[in-house]
Every structure is written in C-alpha cells, then in structure tokens.
Amino acid sequence: MKKDFLKGLRHSLPIAIGYFAVSFSFGILTAKYLKYGFSAVSSGTMSLTNVTSAGQFAAVTAIVGGAGLFEMAILQFIINLRYALMGFSLNQKLPENMTLFQRSVIAFGNTDEIFAVAISGKYPLSFSYLLGLEWLPIFGWTFGTVTGFLAGEILPKTITTALGIALYGMLISIVMPVAREEKSVRITVLVSVVLSCLLFYIPLFKVINSGFAVVICTVISSALGAYFFPVKEEENEV
C-alpha cells in the first residue's frame, strides 16, 4: 500500500513541477482581472476544484465576457469532454475490486498528464498508486496559481507580459506533436482555427462572446473531422 503510494508520488514529481510553472502564468493572467472577482483565494479555489488548464483558461475569458451559467456549463462540458474519453480508457485498467468511493476519489485528479502516466506504466493501478500520483500535481497546480497571482504584482511588467504567452505555449505543445503525426488532426485543427479567426475578425460575429466561439469552432470542426476522417477504434488511443 505504502510502497504503491510512494511510487505514484515519485512518478508525479515532473508533472507537479510542470504544473507549478504553467499555473504560475495562469495566476498572473487572473491577476489582470481583479474587478471580475479574481483574487488569490478565488483563483486558487478555481485551480484546486477544477485542475484543468484548458477549462480554466477558457473560463477566464468567459467570466470576463460576462457569460451565463448555462453557457459556462456547456463550455466546460465541451472543453473537458476529453476527460470522459480518458475516463473510459482508464476504467479498463482499474482493478475490478476497486470500490465506488475509491473510483470517485481517483476521478477528481484525472488530468491529461496524470492519465498519460497512469496508462503508460505497467504498474498495477491500485488506489494507493493513483492517490500518490494525483495529490502532488493538484497541490502544485493550486500553489502555482496563488504564487503567480501574488508575484504578478511584484514582478516587472516586461516579465509578466512575457509570461502571459506561457499558457498558450503549453497548449501549442499539446497540439503540435499530434498535428504533425496525424493528417486528419492537422486538417480539423486548421478548420477550427480558420473558423475561430473568422468569428473574431468579422464584425458581424462580434456579438458571440469568445468562450462560446470556442465551443462553436470545436463542435463544427470535430463533427466535420469525424465525418470525413472516421477514426478506427484501435487507433483511438487517447
């Protein structure tokens, strides 16, 4: 039990450090929007309760844009739908005797990177191992957010401006390798980006707030992708 936990902890160390760095820039980003209710505590709470880079990032845009609650729910649903896919995949590897309570706990920290590590190893996915794997990155994500929020006020403006792009850099690092390998992903992403630019630059579409624009682009391009380039089941490794 204890050995599994420590093994998970060790595997999670690089993720936790990476999360700290990225959420640091998320903290800086939210510090720009004090009048929308962002504070060290609320930003930290958002990170602790959500643990999603893309979802939180989009949420800032949505909150600043004055999104409705239903709109926010749909936005999070669409952006985080991939976690359901990962969940289905992870589920195949969990021991049969894992209790409902243990499954409910593990589900909380199933992020892209934790999922990747969990699924790649040949270790038995025990409850202790997964617990050890999850808690430190969640802590790093939250702590980085709070630190970034507070440090954002102290650091010189040139530094915080430069860090503003860090989160986008991280998102690009997730998309590019897959876009390079899979032509179908390359094309669907391109369609999505073109749509996104059209919605942004054509004055007629200015009424659509940026959060919902992301949902529209995602759904249309993914639907086209699924129609023109259906993925065979065995290729669908997430």
Place this chain on the structure above:
Amino acid sequence: MRYNIYVYILVMAAVTYLIRALPLTVFNKKIKNQYILSFLHYVPYTCLGAMILPAIFYSTSSVISAFCGFLVAVILGYFKKGLVTVAVFASVAVFVAETVLKFAF
C-alpha cells in the same frame, strides 16, 4: 448578467468532476459508435486550436512580440519539446522581442 465568481467556479467544478467521475463509476460500458468516438478524438485538439488563435496575438503588449512567441512555440512543439520547455522559450522570445521593440522605437 454577471455572477459571483464562486458561482462560476462551482458550476465549472461540478461539470468537470461529473465528466471525470461518470465513466469510472456509472457508465462502465465502452463507447462503440464510431462517429462519436471520432468526434471525441478530435475535440481536444480543435478546442485548443480555437483557444490559441487568434487570442494568442493579444496575450502580450504587442502583436509583433506575441507573433514571435507564437512562432517559437509552434517550432518547438513541432519538434515535440515538452510542455514546460515550449512555455518557457515562448516567454523568452516575447521578452526579447519586447526589449528590442522598446529600444528600436
């Protein structure tokens, strides 16, 4: 109408948790429908794509510096550099570009 930030956070957390928890607890069955599987396969990338562009160009104090950061990130990402490496070098590129711009004009 604008809501208290904690209301937004509650909605976000609830939706996100349900998405993560349901496949592990309630829907224990594998998805078979190929169209839905394919759709889900593309979602993360198309979503990220729409989030990155064109917003990234307005994430710094000038479109020019942001474009430099974007270019560096795309190149490093293409060569499969890690999450942190790409994020750090994109920031460095923006920092250098803004410093140059400041002295050039």
